Each structure stands twice: as structure tokens, then as C-alpha cells.
Amino acid sequence: MKRALLTLTALALLATSAEARTWAEIKKSGTVKIATEGAFPPFNLLKGKQLTGFEVELAEAMAKGLGLKVEWTTQPFDNLLIGLNQNRYDFVIASHGINPERARAVDFSTPHYCTGGAIVAKPGGPLTAAALKGKRVGVQVGTTYLENVRKVPGVGEVKTYPTDTAAQAALMAGRVDAWVGDKFTGIDLVKAQKGKIRQGDLLFNERVAMAVKKGNASLLKELNAALARSQQNGTYAKISQKYFGQDVRCR
Numbered sequence: 277m278k279r280a281l282l283t284l285t286a287l288a289l290l291a292t293s294a295e296a297r298t299w300a301e302i303k304k305s306g307t308v309k310i311a312t313e314g315a316f317p318p319f320n321l322l323k324g325k326q327l328t329g330f331e332v333e334l335a336e337a338m339a340k341g342l343g344l345k346v347e348w349t350t351q352p353f354d355n356l357l358i359g360l361n362q363n364r365y366d367f368v369i370a371s372h373g374i375n376p377e378r379a380r381a382v383d384f385s386t387p388h389y390c391t392g393g394a395i396v397a398k399p400g401g402p403l404t405a406a407a408l409k410g411k412r413v414g415v416q417v418g419t420t421y422l423e424n425v426r427k428v429p430g431v432g433e434v435k436t437y438p439t440d441t442a443a444q445a446a447l448m449a450g451r452v453d454a455w456v457g458d459k460f461t462g463i464d465l466v467k468a469q470k471g472k473i474r475q476g477d478l479l480f481n482e483r484v485a486m487a488v489k490k491g492n493a494s495l496l497k498e499l500n501a502a503l504a505r506s507q508q509n510g511t512y513a514k515i516s517q518k519y520f521g522q523d524v525r526c527r
């Protein structure tokens with residue numbers, strides 16, 4: 277927990293003074309460099325050597341529309357924004373909810389989906405914020421789940437895991453009483469576990485966006501335009517249907 281806080285607070289300081297690649301430079305190179313985690317299904321997942329997921333397909337469709345090839349980098353979730361500020365890639369698409377702390381460190385695009393953080397537990401386990409009183413809750417480190425679970429009055433031990441899937445595994449193994457994660461991930465997990473767990477209340481809602489290095493306005497403008505086009509021409513709806521059976525854009 278301490279580490280996650282320090283990491284974000286240090287982000288501004290860690291930003292290299294060198295400028296990020298502008299839109300003109302990216303366009304000229306013909307390739308956009310994108311980073312994601314690759315461990316957050318169904319949004320971004322590295323399966324063997326193959327990156328898949330809603331965000332991966334959406335970013336690739338957007339890049340195609342912009343006439344660019346994609347060079348992907350995968351990084352642990354809590355390193356992603358640091359690498360962005362070190363100019364290691366042009367933008368990040370990894371399900372970052374927009375919050376004030378992150379917005380001080382990076383610039384966010386218009387949101388590419390809207391969602392919420394949901395409580396998931398075994399039958400008889402806690403399914404509401406009130407029921408989390410005194411309970412052990414597992415979450416991925418560096419996430420808005422951690423931030424929001426810590427605000428629940430009387431919550432018991434909050435255990436952090438390096439990946440979201442490790443936090444889910446902790447719930448299944450009984451090392452925690454509840455897991456808090458994305459509501460769409462939760463729906464898939466409940467299905468896969470066939471009645472062994474259930475999804476409870478949403479703890480919070482969030483708008484999820486892509487991040488560029490602070491001040492990279494030329495790239496941000498193109499990303500926003502590419503996202504808007506994908507939402508107008510049916511590409512977004514098609515990819516969203518494939519992964520969620522519904523359209524997850526913000527309304």
C-alpha cells in the first residue's frame with residue numbers, strides 16, 4: 277500500500293524532462309507505442325505471446341484508423357504510468373479510472389468505457405459495503421479498488437496482490453472474505469466459478485481512460501478523435517459486444 281502511494285506521488289518527479297513524442301513525430305515514424313498490463317481479462321490479457329482483450333482490440337482499431345502500426349509493451353500495472361512519464365511508450369490503455377491523483381501525473385483521454393468496482397464473495401460472504409465490516413478484502417495493488425475499499429468504515433484487513441487475478445485466487449482459496457474488482461471481470465468470474473461465488477453491490481463507479489504524458493496535447497487530440505470515430509462507425513460497438521455482450525461506452 278505504502279509503495280503504491282509513494283509511486284504515484286513520485287510520478288511527477290520521475291517525469292523525464294525530455295519531451296514525449298508529438299503526434300507529428302509518431303505519424304512520421306509510422307508506429308505508435310502502446311503499453312498495457314496484459315493480466316486484466318477481459319480488458320487486456322497476454323495469452324502466450326498473443327495480446328487480446330477489449331482494450332487491445334480497441335487500441336488496434338484506433339491505430340489502424342490513424343494509419344499506424346502498433347508496438348505493444350506489457351508492464352506490471354503499477355509501473356505503467358511511470359514508464360509513460362519516462363517516454364518509454366506514447367500512451368497507456370490499461371483500465372485506469374480517472375481520479376484526481378492520477379490526473380495530476382498524466383493527461384487522460386475522453387473515457388473509453390464506464391464501469392464500477394464490485395464486491396464479490398462466496399455464498400454467505402459479504403456482498404455490501406456494510407457487510408465488509410471486519411472482513412478481509414483482497415484487491416490489486418495501485419488500483420481504485422484499493423483506494424475505495426480503504427474508505428469503507430470498519431473494513432477489516434485489506435490485502436493487496438500484484439495482479440487482479442491473484443486477488444481473485446485469494447478469494448477462491450479463502451485467504452480473503454471478499455474480492456473487489458471490475459464489475460465486468462466479476463461477471464465473467466462468477467460464470468466461470470459456477471455458483472461458487474456471487475457478485476454483490478457496486479462500491480463506486482468510474483470512468484476509464486487512456487493516458488498520455490502530461491502536456492502531450494497533440495497526441496491526446498488524435499486519440500480522442502480516433503475513439504470518437506470508432507464509436508460513430510460501429511467498430512467500438514462490435515468489439516464491446518464481443519467481450520461484454522453489451523456496449524460499455526460512457527453515456
Ligand code: ARG
Nearest residue numbers: 313316370371372373419420
Ligand atoms: N479500474 C481500476 C483502476 O483504475 C483497475 C485497473 C486495473 N488495470 C489493470 N490493467 N490491472 O485502478
